[in-house]
Amino acid sequence: MASGQTSSLQLPSFLHGTFRSVQQKTRRDGSRCGEQYREDGTFPVPRQMLEVAPGEIVVAHEVVDLQREHPAWRLYMVSNVIDGLLDAVDSKNTLPARDAYEAAFLETAWGALYFTLAQMGPVSAERTARRLQAVLRFWEPLQCARYLFKKLGMAHTLEELMVASCDWAMDAWCPLGEVSVRERLEMAAQRMEKATREDCIDAIFREMPRALAHVGELKHWKVVADPDFQRERLTTLDPRSFERVSAACTADLLWLLTRWDRDEVSIATL
Template identity: 65%
Template sequence: MAPGQHPLLQLPSFLYGLYPSVIQKTHKEGLRCGEQYRKDGSFPVPPQMLEVSPGEVVLTHGVADFRHEQPVWRLYMVSNVMSGMYEALNWQNTLPVDDLYEAFCRESAWGALYFATSQDAPRSAERTALRLQAVLRFWEPLQSMRYLFKTLGPSLTLDELMVASCGWAMDAWCPGGETPVLSRLKTAAERMARATREDSLEAILRQMPRALAYARDLKHRAVVADPSFQRERLAALEPSAFERVSGACTADLLEKLYDWEHELGLH
């Protein structure tokens, strides 16, 4: 490999093509995965992998997919594979299947990137650490691509994609934007992997101002914005409820702010 080149990335063929074709292929793959899971509790490897040309654009979010008439890589369509899998399982016991399928996918570059950028629930500190660590394992081949996320415009580098999709994790767990993205991701993943409840509490409090900036029509804003109030409410959460917000994802914290707003309105 020439200096400066990255290893070639391979993606499942069912993620490439015209929009209707990818819908059909990913659904078929989901049914195949569900049928094998029912038989022996495992998942099949993709039937065909294709090398992606360096610099080729990969769509990582449906919001940016306005190229239905063009054959492109549609990574976000892994979600359609999962829907097909649920259908094959008659939509029963999907949560444990979710966990197992994600763990299976994180062993591949495409799966690692999908789960890191899609931010499917749960977004606990432990789960987010696993997602970030998976992306870091495949950092070099993933750098060879360009990406579209939630906005149209110039395609993004891997660094830019991770800031757009996982910036909240870096802000909460590795404050200081001057450090290179790769270093911040590594630090954030390490800290999340070994986080105590108190570590998560401090990370959540660091992220609360960001969540508040997105909150609208809060009648009790002064109360829910008070760090002492936030700390008290967070400390009172049962372990399972706290685990759900322990990653300090902005979307989860925004939901918690509205929960508190609702509770205050009842009194």
């Protein structure tokens, strides 16, 4: 266990309460973070941390937060802190401020889990590796809670939560079925961290069937779905676009497929 880490899970007090109270508290904390970031480029620690009781429910996604008048842990509302932060800084510094906030609070259990689940872009292989490694560092305390994520009424263990949110990472980077979720995440993070461009392309091809199954209607399906076409396009992607898809996240591959289809439509109309 990392130095200073406890076996219990502690979350900032601003994440607990009714939806309205958490909304107000997180917004205030975001403004507070913005003020300090403008002054010295750092962020204040939460004023109060509260221990999550063993087995207590943490709401990890907005779509399952239907009982908003009931007090609950609302992890997903870290997004409201970030909104408050970005409103408080100069518009030219919003991305650096957001990245700095993530880097600072990946060193906490709650920040590690939030940023891993939120998958805020760019979801590059390198960035995803850092997020997964952060969750793995806090694995024991994060196991204390149960999590609501996307499916109503289904309280997940940490292992189930990571499968629900990051199965794409395990399938693309550690396509093994006979080891634990934790071991697969560890191996996936290690491979992402050291990945070459060709390693990323191999991972993208392992995840591409899932992306094709969810992409919907494409005007040039046969062209875009052709592996030779995909490899040619991947090898010629500009560095920024390739970084965006290098982790092989399904959502980013959907963006890539629709972009390729749009390009083919443009060519066809010339």
